[in-house]
Amino acid sequence: xxxxxxxxxxxxxxxxxxxxxxxxxxxxxxxxxxxxxxxxxxxxxxxxxxxxxxxxxxxxxxxxxxxxxxxxxxxxxxxxxxxxxxxxxxxxxxxxxxxxxxxxxxxxxxxxxxxxxxxxxxxxxxxxxxxxxxxxxxxxxxxxxxxxxxxxxxxxxxxxxxxxxxxxxxxxxxxxxxxxxxxxxxxxxxxxxxxxxxxxxxxxxxxxxxxxxxxxxxxxxxx
Amino acid sequence: xxxxxxxxxxxxxxxxxxxxxxxxxxxxxxxxxxxxxxxxxxxxxxxxxxxxxxxxxxxxxxxxxxxxxxxxxxxxxxxxxxxxxxxxxxxxxxxxxxxxxxxxxxxxxxxxxxxxxxxxxxxxxxxxxxxxxxxxxxxxxxxxxxxxxxxxxxxxxxxxxxxxxxxxxxxxxxxxxxxxxxxxxxxxxxxxxxxxxxxxxxxxxxxxxxxxxxxxxxxxxxxxxxxxxxxxxxxxxxxxxxxxxxxxxxxxxxxxxxxxxxxxxxxxxxxxxxxxxxxxxxxxxxxxxxxxxxxxxxxxxxxxxxxxxxxxxxxxxxxxxxxxxxxxxxxxxxxxxxxxxxxxxxxxxxxxxxxxxxxxxxxxxxxxxxxxxxxxxxxxxxxxxxxxxxxxxxxxxxxxxxxxxxxxxxxxxxxxxxxxxxxxxxxxxxxxxxxxxxxxxxxxxxxxxxxxxxxxxxxxxxxxxxxxxxxxxxxxxxxxxxxxxxxxxxxxxxxxxxxxxxxxxxxxxxxxxxxxxxxxxxxxxxxxxxxxxxxxxxxxxxxxxxxxxxxxxxxxxxxxxxxxxxxxxxxxxxxxxxxxxxxxxxxxxxxxxxxxxxxxxxxxxxxxxxxxxxxxxxxxxxxxxxxxxxxxxxxxxxxxxxxxxxxxxxxxxxxxxxxxxxxxxxxxx
Numbered sequence: 001x002x003x004x005x006x007x008x009x010x011x012x013x014x015x016x017x018x019x020x021x022x023x024x025x026x027x028x029x030x031x032x033x034x035x036x037x038x039x040x041x042x043x044x045x046x047x048x049x050x051x052x053x054x055x056x057x058x059x060x061x062x063x064x065x066x067x068x069x070x071x072x073x074x075x076x077x078x079x080x081x082x083x084x085x086x087x088x089x090x091x092x093x094x095x096x097x098x099x100x101x102x103x104x105x106x107x108x109x110x111x112x113x114x115x116x117x118x119x120x121x122x123x124x125x126x127x128x129x130x131x132x133x134x135x136x137x138x139x140x141x142x143x144x145x146x147x148x149x150x151x152x153x154x155x156x157x158x159x160x161x162x163x164x165x166x167x168x169x170x171x172x173x174x175x176x177x178x179x180x181x182x183x184x185x186x187x188x189x190x191x192x193x194x195x196x197x198x199x200x201x202x203x204x205x206x207x208x209x210x211x212x213x214x215x216x217x218x219x220x221x222x223x
Numbered sequence: 224x225x226x227x228x229x230x231x232x233x234x235x236x237x238x239x240x241x242x243x244x245x246x247x248x249x250x251x252x253x254x255x256x257x258x259x260x261x262x263x264x265x266x267x268x269x270x271x272x273x274x275x276x277x278x279x280x281x282x283x284x285x286x287x288x289x290x291x292x293x294x295x296x297x298x299x300x301x302x303x304x305x306x307x308x309x310x311x312x313x314x315x316x317x318x319x320x321x322x323x324x325x326x327x328x329x330x331x332x333x334x335x336x337x338x339x340x341x342x343x344x345x346x347x348x349x350x351x352x353x354x355x356x357x358x359x360x361x362x363x364x365x366x367x368x369x370x371x372x373x374x375x376x377x378x379x380x381x382x383x384x385x386x387x388x389x390x391x392x393x394x395x396x397x398x399x400x401x402x403x404x405x406x407x408x409x410x411x412x413x414x415x416x417x418x419x420x421x422x423x424x425x426x427x428x429x430x431x432x433x434x435x436x437x438x439x440x441x442x443x444x445x446x447x448x449x450x451x452x453x454x455x456x457x458x459x460x461x462x463x464x465x466x467x468x469x470x471x472x473x474x475x476x477x478x479x480x481x482x483x484x485x486x487x488x489x490x491x492x493x494x495x496x497x498x499x500x501x502x503x504x505x506x507x508x509x510x511x512x513x514x515x516x517x518x519x520x521x522x523x524x525x526x527x528x529x530x531x532x533x534x535x536x537x538x539x540x541x542x543x544x545x546x547x548x549x550x551x552x553x554x555x556x557x558x559x560x561x562x563x564x565x566x567x568x569x570x571x572x573x574x575x576x577x578x579x580x581x582x583x584x585x586x587x588x589x590x591x592x593x594x595x596x597x598x599x600x601x602x603x604x605x606x607x608x609x610x611x612x613x614x615x616x617x618x619x620x621x622x623x624x625x626x627x628x629x630x631x632x633x634x635x636x637x638x639x640x641x642x643x644x645x646x647x648x649x650x651x652x653x654x655x656x657x658x659x660x661x662x663x664x665x666x667x668x669x670x671x672x673x674x675x676x677x678x679x680x681x682x683x684x685x686x687x688x689x690x691x692x693x694x695x696x697x698x699x700x701x702x703x704x705x706x707x708x709x710x711x712x713x714x715x716x717x718x719x720x721x722x723x724x725x726x727x728x729x730x731x732x733x734x735x736x737x738x739x740x741x742x743x744x745x746x747x748x749x750x751x752x753x754x755x756x757x758x759x760x761x762x763x764x765x766x767x768x769x770x771x772x773x774x775x776x777x778x779x780x781x782x783x784x785x786x787x788x789x790x791x792x793x794x795x796x797x798x799x800x801x802x803x804x805x806x807x808x809x810x811x812x813x814x815x816x817x818x819x820x821x822x823x824x825x826x827x828x829x830x831x832x833x834x835x836x837x838x839x840x841x842x843x844x845x846x847x848x849x850x851x852x853x854x855x856x857x858x859x860x861x862x863x864x865x866x867x868x869x870x871x872x873x874x875x876x877x878x879x880x881x882x883x884x885x886x887x888x889x890x891x892x
Binding site: 046047050053055056076077078079080081083085087089091092093104105108109150154 | 779780782783784785786787788789790791793884885886889890
């Protein structure tokens with residue numbers, strides 16, 4: 001079963017004139033598939049990603065995540081159980097430790113006994129020695145790796161990454177990309193990455209270009 | 224942020240503290256007033272109706288020889304053996320217009336008064352009949368001219384006249400002990416001063432002189448006093464005090480001033496503290512020797528007067544005495560200890576030039592005292608007036624301002640109606656105590672005395688008073704709150720026994736003199752609570768501003784939590800709880816502070832008085848000290864209102880938090 005099925009998603013803004021930023025986007029992501037969405041700045045990539053992650057509501061169209069309609073009241077529950085976010089700005093809670101940050105989604109979902117899993121995730125992203133450091137004490141690369149661990153903690157079906165290496169140097173970017181893609185593949189998660197990075201896009205199974213409010217498939221494994 | 228939170232908690236705590244202290248004090252004052260209102264006038268009164276006075280039961284006494292052809296008061300009706308004193312053989316025929324005689328089911332005559340007391344007993348209530356009358360009180364005040372208990376003391380007299388209500392002394396009233404004031408030291412000294420003054424001629428317009436009583440009467444009066452008090456301290460009444468010579472220790476020198484007249488010492492003055500005088504005095508072999516600064520030396524004659532620069536207080540114990548040997552107060556001896564010029568002096572002195580300064584007064588007894596004290600006393604819970612040839616009266620304490628003291632005598636003057644005229648009658652009385660009449664307008668004019676006296680005056684001048692007002696039964700309750708419930712029980716029982724046409728039951732809520740005050744208290748209470756509530760809302764609205772700032776400050780965190788799946792409900796809950804927790808914390812702090820303040824209310828009042836330069840709270844209105852009990856009403860109000868208002872205040876920012884768009888916030892980051 002596809003982890004994400006989006007059909008004909010539309011989004012309009014009024015600023016102050018009506019501006020159709022998404023004009024009918026359709027996308028299907030299956031478990032273990034990695035998708036890169038590219039396009040110029042301001043074209044609506046992040047908006048699309050937020051709509052796919054139920055943080056924003058589309059003006060039209062339909063969206064199913066893990067087989068459930070994602071446009072109803074269930075947004076928060078779906079985000080907690082089926083979606084993991086990785087942001088360009090990491091968005092960790094600065095006043096909490098790295099471990100607490102990773103455990104936060106499970107706490108929100110009132111899922112106990114996740115501590116060992118969180119520790120092993122942090123080991124896998126190379127942060128085993130930083131468990132109890134405050135998030136604000138980490139470097140950019142470390143923060144993003146902690147954010148990836150947080151996104152994976154609740155064992156979601158879909159990971160949404162918004163320019164995950166936008167603020168990182170090349171070495172750190174490569175490490176973050178490797179982790180993201182390898183984890184998605186090995187764990188069989190759907191992964192959608194919004195990025196400007198062609199090298200990263202190349203690592204993905206599918207690459208779409210968002211232009212004029214619609215997605216164009218530019219690269220697929222079948223090519 | 225945390226500073227603002229602290230300030231908010233501080234402000235709410237302050238308001239909680241203020242509201243609690245204020246409401247507790249006003250609540251306490253209300254309770255005190257209620258207590259005062261109902262201590263003289265029990266919380267429930269049972270009064271006879273017109274039907275009672277028209278009944279055969281009441282009227283029959285006026286035509287019965289067995290009742291001396293005299294109407295009976297409720298108290299007399301309760302204690303009489305005969306329910307129906309009428310005898311067809313001796314007494315005149317019963318007038319036809321009289322209502323039917325009431326009978327019980329078994330045919331015996333129905334007793335309207337004993338029936339009521341029976342019901343009161345069944346309900347296990349404390350009750351006593353009361354009677355009110357009016358008369359003019361004229362007190363003859365015999366006072367020392369010159370210095371009390373000095374050798375040169377003379378007696379003069381003054382008069383005090385006051386139109387008064389007279390009420391029967393209700394010994395069963397549970398609050399009476401708190402109202403009757405203990406004799407003051409000036410009262411004790413006055414009683415000793417009057418111990419040999421005769422009451423003869425007290426009812427005369429102007430007795431010519433103060434007569435003395437017989438020695439045996441004098442002795443029994445002293446016995447009545449001394450058996451019920453323990454003298455612990457005496458004080459000199461004047462500067463001149465000859466007994467000082469006997470207290471000076473042998474061989475010790477004291478600083479003195481000794482003015483000379485024609486080369487002879489005319490007097491000797493002792494400063495209380497060591498002070499350079501004109502010389503020193505020393506006692507040796509019982510005689511006083513003076514050595515002046517100039518080296519001159521004199522032996523002081525016994526006739527030279529000795530003076531103290533101040534009044535001297537002494538610890539004193541009465542030496543054992545033979546009752547029969549006492550002819551005057553100076554026959555008593557005290558063993559005294561005092562300090563003069565920082566040295567202890569002690570010895571035995573007679574009762575001359577000294578008065579009582581400290582004494583333990585006994586007025587509570589477990590059983591009837593062997594020697595009755597000359598002031599009101601208590602056996603168990605019940606209060607008694609001292610017996611005596613002259614009926615006892617207890618005056619409102621403002622009479623003390625007119626220098627009335629215990630032991631003063633006088634008479635009640637009232638008009639007795641005869642067939643053709645109204646003649647003045649006089650009944651001698653003796654002041655045995657003072658009571659606190661509280662705040663009642665007529666309280667200050669009510670004199671308490673023996674029921675027989677009130678009835679005698681009423682019986683003579685019956686036509687002058689509305690009979691409904693002057694006689695009835697008072698029912699005392701421990702819990703004023705139960706008054707209405709007890710009234711209902713009484714009404715129901717009267718209905719059942721067929722007594723309801725003859726009796727009215729009223730609670731203190733309906734008393735004329737109390738109604739306005741009680742209603743005022745009630746509205747004050749609502750008003751103060753309302754003001755308290757409004758101030759609390761204003762204080763708690765601080766929480767709104769604080770949490771709105773918090774929501775703005777934590778926008779990013781809210782969006783992050785939302786991206787991880789936190790629902791709007793749980794985010795709203797965080798802020799609502801924040802408000803609730805602040806409210807609860809403030810309630811706890813404020814309540815703690817209020818308890819502390821109330822505990823130390825006297826210090827707070829003294830501080831306020833110090834700031835103002837005069838008493839911060841009027842004694843007449845607020846009592847000797849402000850109430851210091853935390854009011855349950857106020858506490859419940861605060862415990863419920865503050866957390867609720869705070870929670871509601873937390874809701875505003877909570878709703879604002881749910882309206883945030885995480886997508887916009889995360890993008891703008």
